[in-house]
Amino acid sequence: MKYITFLLVAIATSVSAQNMHYPTTDLQLSNLKGKVKSLRAIPYTVANGKKAAIETDLDTVAKIANLDNLQKDYNPEGYTTQTRFFLQNGELYGRMENHYIHEGKQLIVSRYNSDKTMYAYSPEGYLTKEATYSPGGFLKSHYNYQRDENGNVTQEDTYRMNSLEGSIVYAYDKKGDAIEKKYLANDGSLLQAEKNKYNKQHLVAQTRNYNSKNDLLSTVKRKYNENNDCISLEAHIKIPKKEKNIVTYSYVYDAHGNWTSKTTYINGTPLQIIERTLEYYE
Numbered sequence: 001m002k003y004i005t006f007l008l009v010a011i012a013t014s015v016s017a018q019n020m021h022y023p024t025t026d027l028q029l030s031n032l033k034g035k036v037k038s039l040r041a042i043p044y045t046v047a048n049g050k051k052a053a054i055e056t057d058l059d060t061v062a063k064i065a066n067l068d069n070l071q072k073d074y075n076p077e078g079y080t081t082q083t084r085f086f087l088q089n090g091e092l093y094g095r096m097e098n099h100y101i102h103e104g105k106q107l108i109v110s111r112y113n114s115d116k117t118m119y120a121y122s123p124e125g126y127l128t129k130e131a132t133y134s135p136g137g138f139l140k141s142h143y144n145y146q147r148d149e150n151g152n153v154t155q156e157d158t159y160r161m162n163s164l165e166g167s168i169v170y171a172y173d174k175k176g177d178a179i180e181k182k183y184l185a186n187d188g189s190l191l192q193a194e195k196n197k198y199n200k201q202h203l204v205a206q207t208r209n210y211n212s213k214n215d216l217l218s219t220v221k222r223k224y225n226e227n228n229d230c231i232s233l234e235a236h237i238k239i240p241k242k243e244k245n246i247v248t249y250s251y252v253y254d255a256h257g258n259w260t261s262k263t264t265y266i267n268g269t270p271l272q273i274i275e276r277t278l279e280y281y282e
Contacts, residue, residue, distance in 0.1 A: 025078030031228055034256035035281040036074055043068040046263075046270040054088050068274055075100075076281055115140065126151050152176060166191070177202055192217075201228055215239060227257055254278065 027036055044051045073082040085094035097110045109117040120129040131142035139161060146155040156168040164186045171180040181194040190212045197206040203224055209217040217239050223232045229251055237243040245267060252261040256278075264272040 026080045027074060027078040032258055032278075034258070035076065035078075036256075036258070036278055037281045038071060038073045038279045040071045040277045041068055042275050044273045044275070046273060049270065051273050122147075124151065148172075150176060152178070175202065199224070203228060211239070225251070227251070227253065227259070229259060229262075256280070 027033075032039070043054060045054050046052065067085065069086045069088065071082075071084045071086075072080055075081050079100060080098050082098065083096045084092055087093050094114075095111070099110070109119075111117075115132050115134055117130055117132045119127060120131075122128050126147055127145055128147075129142060129144050132140045134140055141161070142159050144157040144159070145153050146157075148154050150172075152170065152172050154170055156170075158165045158167065166186055167184040167188075169182040169184060170178050171182075173179050175198075177196070177198045179196055179198075181196075182190060183192045183194075185191055192212065193210045193214070195208045195210070196204050199205045201224070203222070205222055207218075207220045207222075209219075211217055215238075217237070219236045219238075221234045222230050225231045229249070231249050231251075233247040235245045235247070237245075248265045248268075250263045250265075251259040254260050258276075258278055260276050260278070262274045262276075263270055264274075
């Protein structure tokens, strides 16, 4: 149940992050309003109806959840300059630094005591390739992006070392929304497909997932509030067994319209609270 619960939370989080119809800066991609300078987020569990600290960093689910225990710093143009990840005791366990060239285009992401990712852009400013290197300078993985005349990604190829691992092929409607994704193996065979429907704000309202035989695996429906934050997620799992879960969210906002507290409920039971402190440029 813990794993299913986290999976539902992760799905909801990833959807908001994937909606890239109009956003151009990291602040917009994160649905942050105003000139945010930094964001500090701390996750908590809920015990007996009250907020409580996550007690351990060793449990798999808790460790993954600690990805929410972070601080992001932004430059005045709205791009991330640094991301730091913390354990529950406040100890730093990961850091990424973003370095930019003119007009905010991302050039390098350096991970503390770890890998380095470099990005290549087209003359129009579209990301065309990203490559990750080990501290010793060896190529570990890279991604190639093909785009249409509107700049939409039509195919994403993933390589481990120099071997093709798989691809994602995208299809768009006339509004530029990604209505279909096909996940392909390295031989081009279909692994899984995803079909999306959007609301007027170009946010994903429904997702249907299919296996290689076109059997429906799951359906996820989402609703949003006036701040474009997800307030409900209804997941119907078809395979391997039928299951229904409803995730709802409640928020507290600051004067800029950014949430400072988010409570997640699974089938009506509170599961997690994330509290955020935001600092703004003058």
